[in-house]
Amino acid sequence: MSKTRRDFLKIAGISALGLGCSALPAAASEEGLAAAPAADAPAADTMNPHALTATRWGMAIFTRKIKGPEHFKQIISACHSYHNVPKIPKHKNEIKWIWEDSFEHTFTEKESHYLAEDVKMMDFLLLCNHCDNPPCVRVCPTKATFKRDWDGIVMMDMHRCIGCRFCMAACPYGSRSFNFGDPRPYIKELNPDYPTRMRGVVEKCDFCVERLAQGMMPACVEASEGALVFGDLDDPNSDVRKALRENFSIRRKTSLGTQPSVYYII
Amino acid sequence: MLEKALKGSPGYWIWLFVLAGIASVGMLVYVVQLNMGLKLTGMSRDVSWGFYIAQLTYLVGVAASAVMLVLPAYFHHYKAFKKIIILGEFLAIASVAMCILFVVVDLGQPQRLFNVVLHPTPNSVLFWDMVVLNVYMYLNLFIGWVSLECERNRVDPPSWLKYFIWLSIIWAFSIHTVTAFLYAGLPGRHYWLTAIMAARFLASAFASGPAILLLLVFLLQKLTKFRAGTEAIMSVAKIITYAMCVNIFFYLLEMFTSFYSSIPGHKSPIIYLFSGLDGYNQWVPYMWVAVITAAISLVLLIPAKIRDNHKVLPWALMLLVIATYIDKGIGLIVGGFTPTPFETVTEYVPTIPELTITIGIYAIGAIILTILWKIAIEVKRDLGTLDKEPPKFKKLYVEDLQYSEDYH
Ligand code: SF4
Ligand code: SF4
Ligand code: SF4
Numbered sequence: 001m002s003k004t005r006r007d008f009l010k011i012a013g014i015s016a017l018g019l020g021c022s023a024l025p026a027a028a029s030e031e032g033l034a035a036a037p038a039a040d041a042p043a044a045d046t047m048n049p050h051a052l053t054a055t056r057w058g059m060a061i062f063t064r065k066i067k068g069p070e071h072f073k074q075i076i077s078a079c080h081s082y083h084n085v086p087k088i089p090k091h092k093n094e095i096k097w098i099w100e101d102s103f104e105h106t107f108t109e110k111e112s113h114y115l116a117e118d119v120k121m122m123d124f125l126l127l128c129n130h131c132d133n134p135p136c137v138r139v140c141p142t143k144a145t146f147k148r149d150w151d152g153i154v155m156m157d158m159h160r161c162i163g164c165r166f167c168m169a170a171c172p173y174g175s176r177s178f179n180f181g182d183p184r185p186y187i188k189e190l191n192p193d194y195p196t197r198m199r200g201v202v203e204k205c206d207f208c209v210e211r212l213a214q215g216m217m218p219a220c221v222e223a224s225e226g227a228l229v230f231g232d233l234d235d236p237n238s239d240v241r242k243a244l245r246e247n248f249s250i251r252r253k254t255s256l257g258t259q260p261s262v263y264y265i266i
Numbered sequence: 267m268l269e270k271a272l273k274g275s276p277g278y279w280i281w282l283f284v285l286a287g288i289a290s291v292g293m294l295v296y297v298v299q300l301n302m303g304l305k306l307t308g309m310s311r312d313v314s315w316g317f318y319i320a321q322l323t324y325l326v327g328v329a330a331s332a333v334m335l336v337l338p339a340y341f342h343h344y345k346a347f348k349k350i351i352i353l354g355e356f357l358a359i360a361s362v363a364m365c366i367l368f369v370v371v372d373l374g375q376p377q378r379l380f381n382v383v384l385h386p387t388p389n390s391v392l393f394w395d396m397v398v399l400n401v402y403m404y405l406n407l408f409i410g411w412v413s414l415e416c417e418r419n420r421v422d423p424p425s426w427l428k429y430f431i432w433l434s435i436i437w438a439f440s441i442h443t444v445t446a447f448l449y450a451g452l453p454g455r456h457y458w459l460t461a462i463m464a465a466r467f468l469a470s471a472f473a474s475g476p477a478i479l480l481l482l483v484f485l486l487q488k489l490t491k492f493r494a495g496t497e498a499i500m501s502v503a504k505i506i507t508y509a510m511c512v513n514i515f516f517y518l519l520e521m522f523t524s525f526y527s528s529i530p531g532h533k534s535p536i537i538y539l540f541s542g543l544d545g546y547n548q549w550v551p552y553m554w555v556a557v558i559t560a561a562i563s564l565v566l567l568i569p570a571k572i573r574d575n576h577k578v579l580p581w582a583l584m585l586l587v588i589a590t591y592i593d594k595g596i597g598l599i600v601g602g603f604t605p606t607p608f609e610t611v612t613e614y615v616p617t618i619p620e621l622t623i624t625i626g627i628y629a630i631g632a633i634i635l636t637i638l639w640k641i642a643i644e645v646k647r648d649l650g651t652l653d654k655e656p657p658k659f660k661k662l663y664v665e666d667l668q669y670s671e672d673y674h
Pocket of ligand 1: 127128129130131134135136137154170171172173174175176204258
């Protein structure tokens with residue numbers, strides 16, 4: 001996310017406030033979407049006509065539909081290669097946007113002595129939860145981490161981040177990585193469509209905002225062969241809501257009140 | 267008055283050169299860190315703050331030493347402290363300057379530091395911490411300078427100065443509270459998520475800050491003819507003792523809540539620190555050293571007879587400084603990040619470059635302190651008050667801050 005694009009969004013928001021106030025909800029309802037709740041959403045006419053929009057993006061993960069290590073790898077590398085996430089061998093400095101871990105490490109609050117054998121052996125996907133009430137946004141001293149009011153995505157401005165790592169201390173899900181060194185030498189195959197980062201800034205999953213803006217689903221969702229469902233949590237008819245209506249789901253560390261937008265269907 | 271720092275014995279100059287040498291080594295390593303990034307440090311994805319932020323936390327406490335002198339002097343008209351107040355204020359300046367340097371060396375993109383000012387974010391505690399630290403430094407610099415200038419010119423400090431002094435007293439409390447809030451409001455970090463964090467910060471600061479001040483005053487008395495006055499030293503020692511008792515009491519309160527509630531999240535960091543978790547236990551010896559040194563220091567400080575013995579007092583204070591340093595400088599950070607959000611343990615060990623930069627910053631702090639104290643000492647020497655004992659139990663009212671030969 002470049003600074004100019006951020007400014008552009010701001011201008012777009014102001015114009016939405018001025019000109020688009022009456023036009024925006026109309027345009028939105030025309031397309032059968034819920035009205036945008038925030039006035040600072042980009043004006044409809046400034047966006048790609050195919051852009052996917054929502055008022056609250058969220059994800060449901062069918063944990064049992066992920067078939068083994070190969071499948072995990074496919075999903076994770078779809079994200080990491082698309083976003084030029086470096087592969088740093090040392091655990092200490094590693095960067096990850098989406099990764100896998102055991103039940104115990106993923107759902108630390110849901111400890112059980114007698115966990116079902118298959119769940120115990122299973123791995124789960126972890127990524128930024130795009131919390132409704134994100135502590136990382138609350139603590140950031142520069143607004144480099146911010147939440148888009150109109151669709152709930154928690155984003156990072158890598159050009160503004162000063163690298164204080166306060167957000168890493170604040171995120172209860174360990175979703176953020178810091179570029180302790182220059183990440184570029186560790187990128188095997190460069191995706192020219194996505195920027196690389198410099199050392200000294202924090203990064204994390206951004207729910208593929210650029211892809212959504214171009215009308216594409218997130219890379220991980222695309223690669224998941226139906227195991228990951230992405231959509232508007234505010235829309236009762238969306239695929240995510242349908243999945244959540246029909247299945248039992250849990251979220252990570254709900255007692256902290258951050259309201260994660262990633263749901264796990266066990 | 268700055269010219270007073272330019273004349274000194276060979277010892278003074280050698281000392282400054284040695285410090286400058288250490289500081290330049292630190293700066294050199296910092297340039298390397300700038301070029302290679304924070305991968306030179308022992309910090310990791312799981313332990314995202316380390317030694318640098320730990321020093322900030324500790325030094326904010328040292329900056330407090332001034333307020334423990336200013337407050338009795340100006341709110342309770344306690345005159346014995348008049349002579350060392352200026353030393354406390356100057357120590358505060360040096361410590362806050364070091365705090366700010368530690369924040370800067372900890373940043374991944376220090377050249378963007380001004381983003382904090384360009385995009386002020388009132389919901390971020392770090393924003394407020396920067397504000398209060400800077401204001402506190404300038405406040406002390408201003409008050410210290412004006413009152414020293416007046417002392418030198420044998421005139422009364424202007425009466426408006428008292429408003430700044432009152433403000434600085436309140437401000438000193440704010441720098442601790444705000445720094446504690448850096449930690450105390452983070453969900454998922456059980457060791458920090460406690461309402462008593464700010465109170466613990468204050469108690470520990472009011473013990474360790476004045477202790478370091480007193481140790482430095484003892485050193486000053488060895489090196490120069492300066493005499494702080496027995497009365498003043500005894501009173502500061504008393505304050506330190508009370509503060510340390512409160513500090514330990516607060517820590518025990520944490521222990522009670524954690525272990526009586528028996529909630530794993532609250533117990534794990536403490537278990538990690540004091541006996542190790544999942545086989546990781548590298549900080550255990552340090553924490554026990556802290557417990558033992560804290561206990562011995564209290565044994566030496568609480569009985570007035572031992573405390574007033576100025577042969578024992580420096581040792582007691584040194585033990586106290588070690589204990590509070592380990593607790594707040596190491597235990598607080600490491601305990602907060604352990605266990606990780608995944609309930610695993612990632613151990614943190616500061617690296618050589620990290621330690622070198624840290625020592626370099628301490629050297630810069632020592633240079634600032636040496637120069638400021640030198641000026642204060644020279645002014646007192648010119649006035650002939652350097653080795654005079656301040657008079658006993660004479661009341662001083664801020665309303666009539668009058669210059670009189672005998673109490674400086
Ligand atoms: S998961 Fe962490 S990084 Fe993501 S929004 Fe929540 S608090 Fe922020
Ligand atoms: S590291 Fe960057 S994103 Fe995180 S709190 Fe600091 S400035 Fe904000
Ligand atoms: S939503 Fe996009 S950025 Fe986030 S994990 Fe999936 S692919 Fe990566």
